[in-house]
Amino acid sequence: MVLEEPLGIRQFQLDFQCTNNRAEYEALIIGLEMLVELGIQSVEILGDSMLVLKQIAGEYKCLSPSLVVYLVAARNLLTEFKEATWEHIPREENLQPMNWPR
Known part of the structure; x- marks a missing residue:
């Protein structure tokens, strides 16, 4: 997960075994918690998990009991x-933010 905020760019990786959907939620929740702690008022979420983004938006129901906890937390x-917005981006475009030094 990459977190880009006014103080710079932070990158971290989850270090435990879990499903892709759980990992997407874990990373999202960790990032949101960090932003709340920093007092950030506006967030733009760019993610490659259509399922997670559609569940957050309420467009998809969360049918997995193990993911409901994550959805509620997020x-x-x-x-x-x-202000909070989210946008789906293809996985191949979600490897590195476009404004990072290459």
Whole structure:
């Protein structure tokens, strides 16, 4: 996961075994928690998991009992922001932010 915020770019990786969807939610929640701690008021989420983004938007139901906890946590964290947007990007475009030095 990459977190780009006013103080710079931070990158971290989850270090445990889990499903792709769980990893997507874990990374999202960790990033949102960090932004809340920093007092950030606006967040733009760019993700390659259509499932997670559509569940957050309420367009898809979360049918997995193990993921419902993550969905609720992510939605609760999103209420901490004055503005929150999310956009799906193809996985091949989600490898490195476009404005990073190459």
